[in-house]
Amino acid sequence: MAKIISEVSRTFSEYLLIPRLTRKNHLPQNVSLSSPVAKFKSGESSRLLLNVPFVSASMQSVSGAEMAISLARRGGCAFIYCSQSIEQQAAMVSRVKSHKAGFVQSDSNLKPDNTLRDAISLRKKTGHSTMPVTHDGSRNGIFLGIITDKDFWEFEDNLDAPVSQFMTPKENVVFGVYGITLHEANKVLRNSKKECLPVLEKDGNLHSLVFKKDYFDHMNNPDELLDKNKRLITGAGVNTHDYKDRIPALMEAGIDALCFDSSDGYSEFQMEAAKWARTRYGNDVIIGGGNVVDGDAFRYLVEEADVDFVKVGIGGGSICITREQKGIGRGQASALMAVCAERDRYFSETGIYVPVCSDGGLANDTQIIIALAMGADFVMMGRYFAMTVESPTPKVSIGGRIYKPYWGEGSNRARNWQRYNQAAEGDSGMKFEEGVDAYVPVVGSVKEVMSVTMAKLKSTMCNMGSVTLKEFADNAVLTRISEQSFVEGGTPNVISLDKDLPREV
């Protein structure tokens, strides 16, 4: 007969935190949100630490290159979606990795006989207004000069004239020689009052560009998540079907972390794929398994599949109808607590800590806070990031408000039937949907949205007498709430200007 777990499946909104003693050092400015992604032995440090415990979901409507750049600049990490061709996904990863490293490989280059019209169309294509001119138009060709949009007037100058007539020729360009440090390069930029410093090899070939704006960007984003070569960190989703081709392409592109994008990761398919990656790349690969909702599945992925982190959540996603369609899943709070308990047991037995990611179903900032208090090392979110200007979808106006489309990876629109184990030999595609096609309001940039959430999180951590996420989870005391106390937590006894009264126009 079937076994029935006595504990009811619970969600985050059923809990509240009870404050602990706040000491004088428990101030938001003392809080660190650093969190491990890859497993590590007691006393050692993780191969990858987030500066902010937020990652974006591997979904078409969430995590493209722009999201990856923006999120890494704020200290988190995007998992670029895998429901696209291997080449397209690897190209997105390359775009993020080459975005800025202090020394940027130029991807907008011209030949001297290219026309101004060519320069304008290149600028439109890449969005870069500073374009080096090399002898053959390649990024590492012999450097001849540089042209920016300040060097010509698009509506006045002859657009058929060659760029060589408008560029600043090499003899008038301030440049650095390869081997110069970033610190020295920034000093040259400062002293020469220039915006961009080309760095040339000894033989005159262009090596890279250093931008003044990148220095300011870096100073304004102290949480920026960088690899050892000062490139932005990014992750990518993978599947258990084409992993033998996809993972090598992503590794080649410089990926930092991978995760299986699967609604049910407790499978031999995932175990085989993860082991294949580990055998081939050893500890150079960081790979997350999942999704799971109980301790047995956590153990399996850790012991049999040798994954670095485990993702928790089936059916809680805002666009997800897996529970309804297939009857599998678990309340996200119960699932997370069960998996975190197993992680802690595994740690006390082996001395190996395997980070846990709570994936999906976080409907507001409070739920993010509760998930971290319950022991999640980091959270993966779709809807939260889909609502930002950096998500890859276009804005649409509905009834005078601005929205963006947001759809599940198991929806007909994404057609990611591989994610949902609907891929049988000779099968032509999906038979039923597990996700919906929806809209979410646009709420601002990743920076704006995250700064509010982080302010709330840091403030709560101080209420809980903690300045690290580990202390936060260790100190957390939670209480279950009744429906009535949930209502009491709102503002039921006053007329709210925001919710209950029409606004004056």
Ligand code: MZP
């Ligand atoms: P949310 O943050 O929008 O609530 O949930 C995002 C998560 O939902 C993803 O990270 C993924 O695990 C899951 N997801 C994505 N597509 C579907 C679907 O089509 C889904 N059912 O459940």
